[in-house]
Amino acid sequence: MTVADERLARTGLTRRLLIRPELGAVVGAFVVFAFFAGQSATFRSVDGLANWLDPAATLGIMAVAIALLMIGGEFDLSAGVLTGTTGLIMVILATRYGLSVWTAMLAALAAALLIGFLNGLIVVRTRLPSFIVTLATFLMLQGVNLGVTKALTGTVQVGGLRRAEGYEEARALLAGTVPLGGTDFRVAIAWWVAVTALATWVLTRTRPGNWIFAVGGDEQAARAVGVPAERTKIALFMTTAVAAWLVGSIMALRFTSVQANSGIGQEFVYIIAAVIGGCLLTGGYGSAIGASVGAMIFGMADKGIVFAGWDADWFTFFLGAMLLLATLANRFVRRYAEEVKR
Amino acid sequence: MTVADERLARTGLTRRLLIRPELGAVVGAFVVFAFFAGQSATFRSVDGLANWLDPAATLGIMAVAIALLMIGGEFDLSAGVLTGTTGLIMVILATRYGLSVWTAMLAALAAALLIGFLNGLIVVRTRLPSFIVTLATFLMLQGVNLGVTKALTGTVQVGGLRRAEGYEEARALLAGTVPLGGTDFRVAIAWWVAVTALATWVLTRTRPGNWIFAVGGDEQAARAVGVPAERTKIALFMTTAVAAWLVGSIMALRFTSVQANSGIGQEFVYIIAAVIGGCLLTGGYGSAIGASVGAMIFGMADKGIVFAGWDADWFTFFLGAMLLLATLANRFVRRYAEEVKR
Amino acid sequence: SSGRGGDQGATVPAGAANAAAPAAEGTFAVITHASAGDAFWDVVKNGAEAAGKRYGVTVTYQGDGDPARQSQLIDQAVSQKVDGIVVSMANPDALKEAVGKAVAARIPVITINSGGDFSREFGAITHVGQSEDVAGRGAGEKLKAEGVTKLLCVIHEAGNVGLDQRCNGATKGLGGTVERLQVDVGNLADATSKIKARLQSDPSLNGVLTLNPAVAVAARDAIADAGSAAKLGTFDLSADVVAAIRDGEVLFAVDQQQYLQGWLPITFLVLYKENLNTVGGGLPVNTGPGFVTKDNAEQVAKLAENGTR
Amino acid sequence: MTGPEEIRPDAVPGTGGPGTAVPLLEVRRAGKTFGGVIALRDVSTRVRAGEVTCVLGDNGAGKSTLIKILSGVYVPDSGEYLVDGAPAAFGSPRDALDRGIATVYQDLAMIPLMSVWRNFFLGSELSRGWGPLRRFDVVRARRVVREELRSMGIDIRDVDQPVGTLSGGERQSVAIARAVYFGARVLILDEPTSALGVKQAGVVLRYIAQARDRGLGVVFITHNPQHAYPIGDRFLVLNRGTSLGEYGKGDITRDELTSLMAGGAELEQLAHELGRPDPAG
Amino acid sequence: MTGPEEIRPDAVPGTGGPGTAVPLLEVRRAGKTFGGVIALRDVSTRVRAGEVTCVLGDNGAGKSTLIKILSGVYVPDSGEYLVDGAPAAFGSPRDALDRGIATVYQDLAMIPLMSVWRNFFLGSELSRGWGPLRRFDVVRARRVVREELRSMGIDIRDVDQPVGTLSGGERQSVAIARAVYFGARVLILDEPTSALGVKQAGVVLRYIAQARDRGLGVVFITHNPQHAYPIGDRFLVLNRGTSLGEYGKGDITRDELTSLMAGGAELEQLAHELGRPDPAG
Ligand SMILES: Nc1ncnc2c1ncn2[C@@H]1O[C@H](COP(=O)(O)OP(=O)(O)OP(=O)(O)O)[C@@H](O)[C@H]1O
Ligand SMILES: Nc1ncnc2c1ncn2[C@@H]1O[C@H](COP(=O)(O)OP(=O)(O)OP(=O)(O)O)[C@@H](O)[C@H]1O
């Protein structure tokens, strides 16, 4: 603003910051962190940090992609199982057909892009809700994963990636560790940060970012002003598929074997992380940083309960309570920021 | 219409019928039925019918309740696990504390109503998305179910309802069978029909039904014309809880024992059935009959694959494919009905 | 037309090496309390299917952890008038009605794995294998012998009866403290970090028991990452687990020889059908527990890769 | 529609002609802020039975915000709101409706996915039957809606059509017909005629006159001085969230009002200006 | 309310004046049906460079439907649509925009959750940088929006405000400012002035005149004859989905137009009628 407008109440910097969706989530994250840091010394140690950041990283990568998709007004329930599919393709090609790890990864990427493209194409062409379309993909991929794995190996997993060509380099890049402050941190954390930064840039500073908000906010209106809505949505599904491929590769390289049921059930964790981070389920609103912080909140609560040593039978009870508290903290902060007058 | 308007194209009765959301789903149901009837003689026999209608009934009861809630613009992820909770309460009270089955059922109903009320209250008061609130309830109930069951029995299941007072009568009412055409049909099927009829009546012919569509369609606008939006939403959550209680009781009486993890994962099956039946995930649109038919489609596909004897490893693949086909059939029929001009 | 599909049965299996037994006719349904893709039950499935091939009969395998859905599967098999049903009874109470219906329809039933105590009462002709409880006890005793006093039992599916019984058995066998941990088998990075978190925050834990081979690999990494000296035992085999046993990273894997829990009941049912033979005389036929340790890992390795161990 | 023209203002409790009684609605120095945005500051006005109060002002002046305070959608952040002389704290529009205040909102009009007749009766459903059999009288509701709309000159083909597929003016008409039908003591209309054709706008103005004559208090917002002046008794002018004053009809001429409404007189001059520029120029 | 008698329909093909060239847009006997609803039937019109075509008609007459055909939102079910004399089959509004046709829709205006500046540039984002670093020029976009709106007399406090929280008129103004800013050859405005104050409406009319003078073809829908007549060159009158004829400015007087627009002349008489009934009854 160049000149002050008499119709604007003065607002402090803090309140202007707190009003942003992602910063509300950050407050939730602080609450959860402070809580568990008080419960367990290991949790707040560098060692503990490296530990709970590790699963938060893979979750975060997916949550960011899913957040973009949700801002664009769609769901992808097949994203979790797709991490398994890409991992399986990669391991099978590298171990059974003697491809190098890199070539196998490229092939898996191609498959992921195809699946994402098909998801998107079916959604925009048939106008069926993406919830149903990707649910079907989810179920079908789940069957393919198990059926093909069984047919090829006779068991429910494939392994032996360690012996494949290029394994060491690929692992160092995607699934290795970096010593820092006396502990080993997973490189996946760096990928997570990079993905979040990239997604934030795309969302807030590029044309496709503007289109994503628009198709999620009101697809008809967006189309009417010339936004290529179909292309945007298909691209979003493909982005999610690429993220699934990245996570699938990270996991496969790390464990050198992939189970046929890997990734099942994760799809909702991604959505949960995005929603905790402030994405609307109805589309058109949210942020990549928020989704990342949501993944962190989920990761902290999930591991914090273990660090605190609470009874495992009650694990999900505590998890639910923590999620509710974190989102409530987030909400109250934002409400304070929006409503208190000075 | 009293007089014909020259601006109305003539539309046949068939097309006017097909345009209704539930009749689109009915076509999907026919497609799936015809498909499996061709695959398996047992499937189309009376015996087979009784077989696949049985799981469709309990699913249908829940799908109808969830459909009402979704039309009202909210989700309930805790509905599945609540069927387990109510069953557990009932069995524990009847077997460990010597209450009669009827009293135990009443107590479970009270608990369900309370949980539904709390879900609703938190949603309308905090304005958090119900997806998050009921996710927290889901996790917390899951923990409570496991924790309490373990604490009381040392295992993850409670049983022995057979010996409780009033068991036979309650079972006959809720979980018995009725011989018909040479086979035993479950009475749950009658409950399902009754629930669907009641929900349809409420939705289309009563004031609260009008309010449900309104709060789901545009809550602000509904509030502005005087719809008691908060009361409507809380009532919807309580309705879902009652349905969960009904299903929980049916299951507990039938199997006389309940596992602590029972119902987990079902919450999405309910939503899926409602969406197959034409409910919008964004609220404001759908029908109870549609949700019922959606449950039937799901039940037929689920059991039909087993009847057809396809490999269990590929089960989910076929399930996904069937769902996609059923919804596509539904969609094409409706599009034909809407667009073809005569 | 209903020319294909299970209800017609009796399609001649391709390449059946049925030299030993005369080709029999029949359809047999195996219905377990585990969903498709479970590592343990997959071996059972392989055993049952191999037996079916050998005898030239049709074997269908279905499974579901929800007792309600499991009982519906039994009902379906009864509707299809199969020639025999093999069922694992993790929750006997819930299956009583469905099994009774099968027996009433004069379909022979054999119970496997769990529910042996009720097998006779429900009218099954015999029981094969023993309960998870016994297997768990064996694992607990073995860990106790290795000096484990405080054990972490990793449950990868909360509320699953079979897993719970394994942990309960281990508690009895160990005699010491057993703590539980819930992880998600669909996300191994998460499982690793949870096991590690538990070991980091409670250094007195000196043993870990996993109930699934994939989780065993995760636990192995977690123990190494946390710098813990905890001993690791697991249920069930995979190529990775066998390799880890060879390398001394995993002490043992409990081996119920569950292949037999698939193979034997089909054999018994075929014999019953053709010859009215019954086996065991009302006593269960035990298939284990056996243990795969460093000593026999080498031999088992190849078999585990083929999915028969 | 009801009310024929020759009816005298209703004898509302303790009145002697329009204006002397306790006002139906009164706001004193009301203010409303949204986050950092001050939408309304220190605005006072009153609505009397049998009178039409026009609220005028530029875009964004705060008219709709004031209307939403009157109808219970917003609670004012500062100032007082009196109904029948007693302080009112409406928790929701339902409370206002229960006190006989019916409103046509500029932006909160209708539920797009619901049919015309369901929207019309939304919140005030016609019922029949008793106890648990009490139900929405669907047949009568459909008939009433068709009749009410026809009497406004809107000939809806099919009252089952979802409101979202109506034309802009048809939608507006449904909202007005609803408010008029349910308006008991106060009728609040936020730019009701903006999307209407000349004929329909005329019908709405006649409705307003009829309602006034039946003794209702009417609050009417419009940008069209030709609509406002003939029918208004009092004129409240807002500018950038504050009041520029309230005028009785006697205190202001039509031309003054028009010029107060920001350059209304310019219109004539504009007509010339809009002609084609001299090709030679 | 049908056609006034004394008016001759325009001698359509090949007239002189600013209309000699091939029309920018032309529809011939276009029709559009929604399910069982016939919204438009056999309507023909043309838009020429440097001319303003006004579309008039009652509520629900089909004006917005015609506009959506012109701007590529709907494909006509029957009839032809020519752009620059060649048949056009727009698959989406994007295609129309690419041919230089900018539109202000009556109901598809804005994305409520998005900020003003993002809405303004939606679909035509200002870019800077090259290749993968090509990005939305956020700083310049904000500045342009603030300037454009100020020049319309709309003083938005904060261009980061979500459009959903703007007043009705402010929202309308953003849509108009956008269309004017991006309008290349044809500008289509569906009731642009309906929610606007007198001052803002005047500004919009001036914009239209400017666009016309720059040689753009303009399609202008309004219910206000005082807005339509001074600026229109041709008048297309719709009624219940069909055309009542198209008139050149020379063929029709202001009063004829007003009366064609359904009883506009009644307004004056209405003013009397709206007065209070004689208390003596
Ligand atoms: N929920 C809200 N949040 C933030 N600002 C708001 C909100 N509602 C209204 N405003 C702002 O308050 C001011 C007054 O809005 P209001 O809708 O009352 O104007 P109005 O006088 O009705 O204008 P119009 O004639 O254009 O309808 C506007 O500038 C608008 O941007
Ligand atoms: N998607 C749709 N489905 C069904 N009917 C529709 C649809 N869109 C428009 N109509 C109908 O077509 C007719 C013409 O609508 P249109 O919006 O073109 O009218 P209009 O001339 O713009 O009216 P107004 O002046 O009120 O804006 C209306 O009666 C409307 O109900």
Ligand SMILES: [Mg+2]
């Ligand atoms: Mg307004």
Ligand SMILES: [Mg+2]
């Ligand atoms: Mg229109």
